[in-house]
Amino acid sequence: MNRRNLMSRIVAAGLGLTFAVSAPLALAEKYDGLTVTFDKPIEEVQKAAVDALTVVGVTLSKQEPNLVEGKRKNKVGFMVGSGGEVLSVALTSLEAGKTQAKIRTTKTFVGRAGQKVWDQPILEEMSKVLGVSVPSAPTAAAAQ
16 A cells, blocks of 8 residues: 555545544534423422432532533443433423423533433423423424
8 A cells, every 4th residue: 555545544534533523512512402381380390300300310500490400420331431411401481380491411522422312201200290291392303
């Protein structure tokens, strides 16, 4: 193999690797989570969000009336780490005792390959705590 051919292959591999690493990051920035409306007052939905995040293993860092946020503990697996996702539930009070909840998982750089989107499990747990059926999420985006 001549030197020019080898350099071409190295450059092509470098470009491919750059694209492979940056594409998931670009997709992650476009993901905007789930937005649903509950027929419950904001206080009840906030308590349900705290319970749901705790159930999926989140250590809470913010617990405000309109925002609950925390991070899952990092774990080390066989090939790649998992955990470390930042999960948040942003709440907006609507008319007539309704509350809009925006549930979002943000993957961190370290362990990204082993992390998952927790939005649906959080929505299901919140619905269970509130005693309602899981509302449809019309603004759900593709998770990955």
